[in-house]
Amino acid sequence: MKSEPLTVNQLFQNRRQYCVPFYQRAYVWTLRDQWSALLEDIIDKAESRLSKTKPTPHFLGAIVLEPQSKDSLLGVDTSHIIDGQQRLTTLQYVLASIRLALRATGLSGLEKIVLPCLRNINEETMRNVDVERFKLWPTFRDQKDFIKSLNVDSVEALREVYPENFTQHGTLRKYFSHPPSLEALWFFSDAFIQFINAEGHPVASNAEALINAVLTDLKMINITLEEGDDAQIIFETLNGRGAELHATDLIRNYIFMRAVSDDIDAAMLYENDWKPFEDPYWTENQRRGRIYKPRLEWLIHATLQAEKRSEVDLSRLYNEFRDFVTKDMPARRADQQVALLTRYANQYKELIGDSGTTPVARFGRRIAAYDVTTIHPLALLISVTDISDTEKTIMFNDLVSYVVRRAVCGLTPKNYNNIFMAVLRHLAKTAVSSIELRYSLKNLNGEASRWPTDSEFLNACITAQLYPGRLDTPKMRMMLTELEGELRRQVKTEEPDVPKLSSLDIDHLMPQQWFSHWPLENGQSVTDTEASAVAQIVLAGAELTPDQELVRKRQQVIATLGNLTLLNLSVNRSLQHSDFLKKRDAFLAHTSLRLNVPLTVKDRWDEEQILSRGALLGNAALKMWPRAD
Numbered sequence: 001m002k003s004e005p006l007t008v009n010q011l012f013q014n015r016r017q018y019c020v021p022f023y024q025r026a027y028v029w030t031l032r033d034q035w036s037a038l039l040e041d042i043i044d045k046a047e048s049r050l051s052k053t054k055p056t057p058h059f060l061g062a063i064v065l066e067p068q069s070k071d072s073l074l075g076v077d078t079s080h081i082i083d084g085q086q087r088l089t090t091l092q093y094v095l096a097s098i099r100l101a102l103r104a105t106g107l108s109g110l111e112k113i114v115l116p117c118l119r120n121i122n123e124e125t126m127r128n129v130d131v132e133r134f135k136l137w138p139t140f141r142d143q144k145d146f147i148k149s150l151n152v153d154s155v156e157a158l159r160e161v162y163p164e165n166f167t168q169h170g171t172l173r174k175y176f177s178h179p180p181s182l183e184a185l186w187f188f189s190d191a192f193i194q195f196i197n198a199e200g201h202p203v204a205s206n207a208e209a210l211i212n213a214v215l216t217d218l219k220m221i222n223i224t225l226e227e228g229d230d231a232q233i234i235f236e237t238l239n240g241r242g243a244e245l246h247a248t249d250l251i252r253n254y255i256f257m258r259a260v261s262d263d264i265d266a267a268m269l270y271e272n273d274w275k276p277f278e279d280p281y282w283t284e285n286q287r288r289g290r291i292y293k294p295r296l297e298w299l300i301h302a303t304l305q306a307e308k309r310s311e312v313d314l315s316r317l318y319n320e321f322r323d324f325v326t327k328d329m330p331a332r333r334a335d336q337q338v339a340l341l342t343r344y345a346n347q348y349k350e351l352i353g354d355s356g357t358t359p360v361a362r363f364g365r366r367i368a369a370y371d372v373t374t375i376h377p378l379a380l381l382i383s384v385t386d387i388s389d390t391e392k393t394i395m396f397n398d399l400v401s402y403v404v405r406r407a408v409c410g411l412t413p414k415n416y417n418n419i420f421m422a423v424l425r426h427l428a429k430t431a432v433s434s435i436e437l438r439y440s441l442k443n444l445n446g447e448a449s450r451w452p453t454d455s456e457f458l459n460a461c462i463t464a465q466l467y468p469g470r471l472d473t474p475k476m477r478m479m480l481t482e483l484e485g486e487l488r489r490q491v492k493t494e495e496p497d498v499p500k501l502s503s504l505d506i507d508h509l510m511p512q513q514w515f516s517h518w519p520l521e522n523g524q525s526v527t528d529t530e531a532s533a534v535a536q537i538v539l540a541g542a543e544l545t546p547d548q549e550l551v552r553k554r555q556q557v558i559a560t561l562g563n564l565t566l567l568n569l570s571v572n573r574s575l576q577h578s579d580f581l582k583k584r585d586a587f588l589a590h591t592s593l594r595l596n597v598p599l600t601v602k603d604r605w606d607e608e609q610i611l612s613r614g615a616l617l618g619n620a621a622l623k624m625w626p627r628a629d
Contacts, residue, residue: 003223005057008091009215011222012117012135016077018065019137020085023256023270025249026141027180029086031187038090039191045213050201055217060087062221066229075127076120079224085138087220089146092118092136093181094214096150097188104155104189105196107207114211118150141278142181149181155189158182247317248296252277254322259334266334273338277345286352288373298373303344305377306384309425311417347383351376359389363396366482369474370403374417378424385432394434401625402441404479405452408621409460410470415448438628454622454629461618462611465559467506476506480566480595483617486624487594501593504566505573509583509605512558517579520550521606531555557607561621562614565595580605 029035041058049055063084070077081088095118099111119133126132138146148161159166162182167173172186196206252274259266276282282296297317304312304320312320325332332340350361354368360383367375382395406413426440427433441451452460460466467476485498510518519525524547534551537544544552557563567575571590575583580602587596602609 001223001225001229003062003221005059005219006222007057007216008095008218008220009117011088011220012091012095014077015120015122016079017120017132017135017137018081018088019068019078020081020089020139020142021253021256022139022267023252023274024081024085024139025245025252026139027086027089029090029180029184031183034086034090035184035187038094039188042094042210042213042218043191043195045217046195046206046209049209049212049217050205055212057219058217060218060220062223063087064223064225066225072127074125076132082225084220088136089138089142090184091214091218092150093184094188097185097192098211098214100152100155100158100185100189101192101196101210102207103153104193105203105207107196107204110204110207110211113215117215145179145181149179149185152185155186155193158185246294246297247321248277248294248300250318251300251321254318255334255337258337262333262335264334269335269338273335273342277341281349282345298376299345299348300341302348302376302380303341305421306344306381306424307340309421309428311421343384344380347380348376351379351383359383359392359396362393363400366396366400366478367403369478370407370413372403372413372416375399375403375420378420378427381424381427382432387432391434395432395437397626398434398437398441398628401627402451404625405457405627407471407475408464408466408479409452409456410464411450411452412448419444419449442627442629451627454627457625457627458615458618458622461561461621462614463556463560465556466561467559467564469559473506476564477502477504477566479561479621480506480564482624483620484566484593484595486620490620491594501566503569505569507565507567507575508558509563509565509580509599510554510558510610511577513577514554514558516577520547520554522547522550524550526551553607557610557614560610560614561617562610562612565599566593567591567596 038060045055045058061084064082065079065084066082068078068080095114099114099118102108102111102114118135120126120135123129123133131137134147134150137143149158152158152161159170162179165173165176165178165182172178172183192210195210196203198206201209255274256266256270259269277296282299283294285292286295286298288298291314293314297314300321301312301314301317304317304324308320308324325337347360350356350358351364352368353361354365356362356364360379363379379396379399382392385392403413423437423440427436430436444450460470464470466479467473471479481498481501484501488498513528515526515528515531531551534544534548535555537548538552567586568590571586575586583605584600584602588600591597598613599605
């Protein structure tokens with residue numbers, strides 16, 4: 001390759017077009033992050049010229065160009081922009097803005113100095129005038145607005161071309177999504193008009209200083225690739241300037257640069273197979289813990305973990321991807337790389353969606369409340385494997401059972417990344433089957449990994465402090481929702497399918513603040529202060545009186561499963577700390593849930609009733625989240 005410093009004038013004046021490869025990301029530079037700083041540099045250089053200070057170049061960084069072969073006398077010479085499309089596109093917006101400013105200030109004669117850097121000449125020898133007349137041809141996502149903006153001949157014409165983007169007073173709307181080309185031309189042309197009209201020098205002198213500042217004082221290091229140069233390696237070395245490149249940008253560029261060397265029609269591969277990944281669905285940020293990344297990055301991360309059977313460093317995602325697709329010989333072709341991602345993407349969308357009917361979609365909904373994203377690679381491996389839906393469902397049910405039982409039993413999820421990766425490796429070495437999955441899960445030992453037994457799980461359902469306690473609101477609501485489904489399956493109900501219950505409130509049948517309307521079994525009432533005193537005595541390990549023991553016994557059952565249900569929010573709020581008979585009447589009037597129907601025939605609600613209901617729900621839980629022994 002060869003490199004040389006070039007001014008803006010030297011770069012754009014020749015009859016040549018710089019093409020942004022179709023697979024590169026769209027234009028992303030903004031006023032706040034890049035334009036305002038560039039404007040300051042331009043004005044600084046222009047003012048230096050006006051003050052007769054010896055001009056010094058201002059370097060904008062490096063660009064990498066790959067000349068394209070030309071098989072005909074017709075048409076302009078073209079070069080692909082391997083790195084630097086943001087800079088070059090911005091410079092075209094700057095030059096177009098100077099032209100608009102010259103026209104707005106009555107200096108249209110000077111635009112002939114700028115125009116050769118905006119338009120290619122000799123249109124009669126072009127093969128496609130509408131395209132080749134431009135010095136730069138952006139990616140397809142930017143083409144429409146790029147053409148509209150650069151074709152206008154005045155600032156007023158911008159308002160005519162984009163009427164919906166302007167206020168009645170002719171100013172650009174605030175808090176409105178504008179095409180970058182429009183916003184750039186409006187910003188730069190306004191600033192240039194003000195500079196040209198500034199007092200102290202003739203407007204023509206101001207304009208000439210501005211033109212010279214851009215065409216002569218701004219320079220870039222132009223790196224031109226020659227035959228045999230690896231465009232991808234050079235791109236990776238230089239990326240990171242300007243707006244941040246995501247790992248997915250690097251991966252996309254890598255795939256399509258490889259497509260050329262694989263003798264694959266890159267444009268066809270992009271249009272037919274990769275284009276769905278450009279949908280906003282995949283570029284939207286998703287949270288994992290405290291980390292936000294585009295959804296496509298999480299997909300690729302999970303795909304690599306499932307395929308490599310090992311942990312993948314998210315901060316080195318591009319390197320991990322490149323190493324994976326090249327580790328075997330021959331290396332995976334570009335179309336095979338896209339096919340692999342597509343295969344996993346179809347399952348990933350089901351996994352994290354909320355309406356699918358496939359086994360992995362149902363699994364995703366059941367596990368979502370537990371926020372166990374480290375299980376995604378294992379779930380995807382199961383889902384992409386060629387086994388029956390029945391087999392997949394059995395496997396997913398076991399995984400849900402494992403997670404739910406551990407949560408209810410108060411066991412930590414902190415080692416799940418290692419646990420699920422170990423299970424994934426076991427399945428990869430043996431077979432992706434329910435038999436091997438159960439073998440792997442049942443052989444996990446120790447508090448950090450074991451699958452709780454039926455007796456431990458049932459005991460936790462009856463006696464453990466679940467809410468508040470071991471389960472947060474999403475987990476508790478999901479557990480009660482699934483139990484509602486299990487209870488419906490046990491009876492001949494008119495509504496066997498459970499509707500969405502996410503809008504319902506979690507209710508303590510005996511309220512947490514029970515002191516006013518819920519006397520103890522000996523008939524005595526207790527104050528909040530007295531209950532707090534009992535809690536302190538228990539913590540100190542001191543002996544309780546018989547009355548205090550009754551308080552302790554009650555406090556222990558308030559947050560257990562037997563005392564919890566789901567209620568309409570307004571009903572729950574209206575009842576507040578009411579006694580049981582008022583709650584029962586509300587159940588008769590407002591609920592049809594199997595969780596609540598048996599309560600409508602009760603005439604009392606106390607510790608004994610809570611433990612009894614806890615046992616009933618606990619046995620339903622054993623069926624809902626079984627552990628095959």
